[in-house]
Amino acid sequence: MNVRIVYRHYRPLHDLYRSFLIEPPPQVSFAIPRTMRAARRLYPLYLLFGDWAPVRSVIAVAQDVLFGTTGAPDRADLLHFIQMVPLREPQRPYVVDFEHAAALANFVRFDESTRKRIENFFVHRNCRKIIPLTRAAEQSLLALLPDLPDDVRGKVEVIYPALPNHTKQGEDDAGPSSTALGNAGPKFLFVGNDVYRKGLHELMRAFRQLEAKYPKAELHVVSNAPTELKREYASARILHYDPIYSFDEMIDRFYLACDVLVLPTHCDTFGMAILNALSCGKPVVTTDQFAARELVRDGENGLIVRSRRLLLNEICAPDRAITRAFVTRDADPLLVEELIEALERLCADRAEIVRMSRDAIKDFEPGGRFSIGERNRKLANVYAGCADYRENPAR
Known part of the structure; x- marks a missing residue:
């Protein structure tokens, strides 16, 4: 299965996802975009003005253009969004993970339009799984979006990051x-x-x-x-x-x-x-x-x-x-x-x-919460569910 990783790649993939690089789940191939270091130059402006409503809109559009799914290769069976939500819902199955729900809003002001965009992203039928990286992250999601429908809450599954036994x-x-x-x-x-x-x-x-x-x-x-x-x-x-x-x-x-x-x-x-x-x-x-x-x-x-x-x-x-x-x-x-x-x-x-x-x-150790084997087992089940959806989209 081909999984395209979608994240703000102005810097290398965070070490939280190191297991993707060193030991992906069996039968899974990750497509990870090259680092776009030039985009890092916009970061100071984001830090200074990111809480202004007009700037937030510009940031959302720029993020979609620079780091979004435009031109996603046909061979990608699904998309795995890391700590971000695009402006438009993709026309293929996707999952999204986050360490805090505010990351989905770029850690800027969580206003009503941002809340609605995130809710629409979760409600969409192509959204197959919502993956908080901790229980605390899950609670942040439910606190910020308390009115999520039950069927959307049913998509939520905590999957911890993983590292080798060093x-x-x-x-x-x-x-x-x-x-x-x-x-x-x-x-x-x-x-x-x-x-x-x-x-x-x-x-x-x-x-x-x-x-x-x-x-x-x-x-x-x-x-x-x-x-x-x-x-x-x-x-x-x-x-x-x-x-x-x-x-x-x-x-x-x-x-x-x-x-x-x-x-x-x-x-x-x-x-x-x-x-x-x-x-x-x-x-x-x-x-x-x-x-x-x-x-x-x-x-x-x-x-x-x-x-x-x-x-x-x-x-x-x-x-x-x-x-x-x-x-x-x-x-x-x-x-x-x-x-x-x-x-x-x-x-x-x-x-x-x-x-x-x-x-x-x-x-x-094998079976431990932060073991790569345990993370891969859970991710493999998530991805397999997405593959099943592609074959049976009426589900």
């Missing part, structure tokens, strides 16, 4: 991926840009307060953190790296080489760094927001910490203007306190890190 890679390599705690302190890892939204300033403040008590602990930061933030919390035990590494390099050099990932984010619709870390058998410390509890089981494969500032817990579909206004350089005292407690717990009890590491990888 601990196998660590066992085979003799490089930095074989981290042993021994007498060394834990190596904590932070990965992410937009660092104030992701809570790096709170993490660095918490780490500095623990540094004297645990002088062997290290914090490795892969980000575009501004110079003033690095200076404010400068320490020989906080090591910074520019975000220039490929996916495989990140796995080898950082995720497999660390002991714990810490991502105290204030707003994330998924948190790919969390999935990367867990697939490497590394526990995760993260905030209690949106889909976090679907990835991290508190006390089992990581720790959940509290914060008074969690945007997606407060507003169902924040647009980019609301998100920009929400992000602040002021540290949340509760989050800092919670991070200190969590990091100290892990520094003081190395055995707990080892135990959590064993639990972290379970979801990537």
